[in-house]
Amino acid sequence: MESSMKPLPLDFHRYLKSFELFLERSTEHQCMGKFIDEILPDVIASIGKKGSSSLNVLGVGSGSGKIDIEILGKIQSKHPGLLIHNEVIEPNPEHISKYKALVEEKCLHQNISFHRNQMSSDEYERQNKERNKSKKFDFIHMVEMLYYVESLHDTITYFHSLLQTNGKFLIIQTADDGGYHSLWKKYGSRFLSSYLFLDVHKALDEIRIKYQIYELSSDLVITECFIEGNENGERLLDFLTHVVDFRKTAPADLKEEVLHYLRQPQCSREQNGKVLFNNNLYFIVIDY
């Protein structure tokens, strides 16, 4: 790592603030909503063990729970009458509090039980292995979180092993043709000491797990990043680079190169005076 740069994911509060702004400026959750409405119902139609009166669902890296709750809603409507036990793995306490508040606001307690594990997926795996525990799940999802695990291969292999008969595993991740891929392939090693994992489908090929992959388009408006001193622009830059205060702490040459590269066609396009960063997403569906 260069100069005084600090990784954003280690600063829970700033990560959450940058991520919230990223959501405001992008069509990320709308893109996920489209998948949940149009494709997910068929994916989840066959989950559940025959004769079982309940479904176990596991969300890993759930954030504030908005997408989890949309997924739970679809599972409920596809499997009316079944109880849902929903388990969450999320290390950021601020995200957990927001998730709890959302569940209260939507009065979801009547039909769904919630169990929250405030920890990383790696800690969850370690704890389970120490206790010789391996609860099975009918549906597991990892939405935009696999970048942060210790080993992509081990994490996917372990969580895949937790699938119940007929279970499904959904991974949502940035697409290969997206701006994150280009940016991180070029500069990732200079942003952080460890490289953010991006190539989920390659990892799946290597560990010989079959999957279906869908790609849906999404954009992030990054125009403010090019206005010196713009607070929102700085926060978005932090999220793009995963560095706290990137503009202030990055070496001048890196800052200049990144700001130049962000405008290149590998990352974005210009439309109606706005710079639109390609935030296309992959939706990867894995069977039991």
Ligand SMILES: C[S@@+](CC[C@H](N)C(=O)[O-])C[C@H]1O[C@@H](n2cnc3c(N)ncnc32)[C@H](O)[C@@H]1O
């Ligand atoms: C980009 S956010 C996505 C949040 C949510 N899934 C969504 O799409 O709105 C990444 C989330 O993964 C969580 N996270 C980071 N490292 C993690 C890890 N090792 N295990 C589990 N979750 C992690 C973060 O705290 C954050 O909530």
